[in-house]
Amino acid sequence: MKTLRALLRDGRFSLGSVVLLLLVALAVLSFFSPYDPTEWRVVPRDLPPSRQYLLGTNSLGQDVFWLLTFAVRNSIFLAFLASTISRVIALAVGLVSGYSGGIVDRVLMLVNDGFIVVPLLLILVLLAMLVRERLNLPAMALLFGVMGWAFDARFIRSQILSLREREFTYTAILSGTPSLRLIVNEYLLFVVPLTMATLIGNMIWVTGMEVTLAYLGLTDVTIPTLGTMLHFALNYQAVLLGLWWWIFAPIGAAVALFVALYLLSMSISEYLDPRARIQRVGAR
Amino acid sequence: MRFVKRYLIPRLIQYVLVTFFGITLVFFLPRLMPVGPVEKAVASIQARGAYTDPKAAEETVRVLREMYGLDRGLFFQYLSFWRRLFTGDFGPSLVSFPTPVIQLIGASLPWTFGLLFTTTVLVFVIGNFTGALAGYFRQNRALKILDAAAMVLAPMPYYIVAQLLIILFAYLIPVFPVGGGYTIGASVSLSLAFIADVLKHAFLPALSLVLLGVATTHQIMRLIVQGVNEEDYVRYARIAAVRERTIFGKYVMRNAMLPQITRLALSFSGLFGGALVTEVVFAYPGVGLLAYRAILASDYNLIMGITTLSTVALTTSTLLMDLLNPLFDPRIRLI
Amino acid sequence: MWSVRANKLCAAYVLDIFGTKKVIHAVNEVSLELRENEVYGIAGESGCGKTTLVRLLFGDVQPPLRLMGGRVLYQVDGRELDLYSLAPAERRDLRWSFISYVPQSSMSNLNPVIKVKGTFGDVLKSHAPHQGKRELLERARQHLVELGLPPKVLEVYPHQLSGGMRQRVVIALATLLSPRVVIADEPVTALDVVVQRGVLQLLKEVQERLQNALVIVTHDMGVLANVADRIGIMYAGRIIEEASVWTIFEQPLHPYTRYLINSLPAFGDKGTRESAPGSPPSLVELPSGCAFHPRCRLARDRCREEVPEFEMVGDEHRVACWLVKEG
Ligand SMILES: Nc1ncnc2c1ncn2[C@@H]1O[C@H](COP(=O)(O)OP(=O)(O)O)[C@@H](O)[C@H]1O
Ligand code: SF4
């Protein structure tokens, strides 16, 4: 609570939270949508924004506003799920690697660096292409989760290493605290907040990747997300036809989501460790 | 000699291991998918061949099966993948059969190289310059505005910036072409007109890359300079009344550039993977677009070729960086 | 003759932590005098404000540190200068030529990417802008030889030097222009005992050669026993006792000083040592009255209410304690 109050005093944090809350509210609205987002031709086509159709309608005959509520919901859900999966992996690898050192550390870091050096976008694009038809949200989250942990595992490991330098580990080892308890008590409590900060950073990455893949037409385009909305708008030449509301709705929502998450992650990681700022910005 | 033993040899071993493991990942990851990449390629060729040239399609499929030892085990396939890799043979492209993959990549590389080399250098110079100033003169108004601009721009997804540029400068104010590498039908030559045409086509893609790159580099450099500015040796030089110009150049910048040089090497590694999204958005005929087309057509050989090469490019430029670093940092040179 | 005088110095760190203002009163009403040809020791537990005090004496005040009151006077060639009313350029000119500083954490005080001679050159250059590079280098070399340090340290990078040598090099750097006052903040804290002796000896030698004022700041009283002439004991931002080194060690009056002396390890010492119970107070909210009263076994009512005056009680002996004043 105290932490939250301190964070809220930071302008970036409060702005980020407000924007994020608005987006979440938008996502919640999707449960009250009068239309099924996968249905086409439920409303007249290509209408500009009006009282009846807040954000206009698109060339597929969908109401852009209600479609957007589903897109925002799915995109946030995907980002959260994928990032949670990759946090679990990153935390496990980082903790074990940093704590055990020696050969275990070397092998794990080799695997880790392997994931860092492969061209992630190309691989993701390739994998997405192979399973395009089955790429529903959980599957996509799994894909992003499995590919997106390596940077942060290294970060967590480095934090553990610097923590190990401190005295209390030695005293704890000397006084015979069993190592699992040690990991939980002294490390986990320390790195979990840091991991939370990386969660937000990773959500940005996931959303970016999803939009990229959808943009390239490599995801299941029947699931409304910010990416697939943009995909359809571009495919149907919304720009050329002057249907600006169709293209600006997903772009606006995506930019809002990015900026909100970015502000939050900057603020939180600065709160946790002023020196971590560089690593956070530089991570990707 | 301590340098060789404690720095050089460990780096080389690391390089070999990471490259090996990265490529292994590239090989196995697609095979963990429910649909194998080669099977997918075979299926798509057969489908296409059925109503174009059944005979040629059969031939391609036969070559493929043989090449990958599809009828043998996964491990055999893995070994033969490595064997071919060492001879630089990624096999023939499946879509442009039988042109070798390496030849297609070779033809696209100059385009990517020209675009990315120029933008990477520009980003490095501009971003580090403005970032360093913003980090050093923290109270300056104009620089604060620059900070704010970078803050908004940096987290923007790339394609959105690219798309906005196209909308702005190709549709609304049509001064630049919507895409492509040069005007279709123009004769490819070294004439001034052709070069001007190429530059004009490369302008928007370059601008999009430079804008976002500068925003990110600016932010990172600003934080680094702020950090170095607080270091004991900088504070001490200032206390000792060393001239401010000397402090900025010799104490702050010399140290702040070290991590940035490392980052530069990493961004050069992108030269081979190409800027996938950039090239797709602007239909720019580089390696990225080649990769995208390969993916759409399930051209497995081509994809593997590009992915493997860019993995090697990344590890190699990291290694090069590790080898160059001692030149800039005496702490590494004189262990 | 005095070189530096501080008069009722007060300073605080004013921090803004996510909108909450926090004021750390690191130095409170400190008055002291540094004289020609003496070694003045400042001792006290970590966090009591020693570094802040010497920064004030040196004139290194920048946010978040803020001067809240008091004056610092320098006596330069017979002229009295008020440090904080000088123009920035004048203040700069006094640095290194009149007063110089060996900061805490001096392991990282040298730029890691240039050779030691580069740093020496830069410092000399800024005070002698018209001298050539070779001349400057020669001056640096000569200075090192005078201090008995090998001149080849100029040709290496800081990380190639041992901790002790690095500290010696920084001392050489600080005394390059024969300043009248040298302040060394925890000069031996990071070093092991054998090296400590050598570094202290070097400091003392330089001081004897220059006949100037040397200030040694330390949290470890033992360091001062053999080098200091006078010692000031700091607690919670105040100097609470000041006397000659002999008096401090043999006839300390303030209960806190006694605790400090008693907690020093001694040879052949088997019994447990008495040390002050509890921990130093928060400088954000100082205890009322004598800041030491929560830890003082002899505290009385008055101690909790009024701050004891810092008063002369004997020859060159000042103490701030009700016990001493009231008997
Ligand atoms: N840069 C700073 N910002 C905020 N607080 C500081 C800073 N430097 C020192 N302090 C605080 O001021 C008090 C005195 O510190 P310092 O003078 O360094 O003590 P000492 O040198 O005796 O250990 C401490 O409580 C410390 O936390
Ligand atoms: S003034 Fe009182 S509390 Fe303070 S040291 Fe003296 S006796 Fe103790």
Ligand SMILES: [Mg+2]
């Ligand atoms: Mg100190």
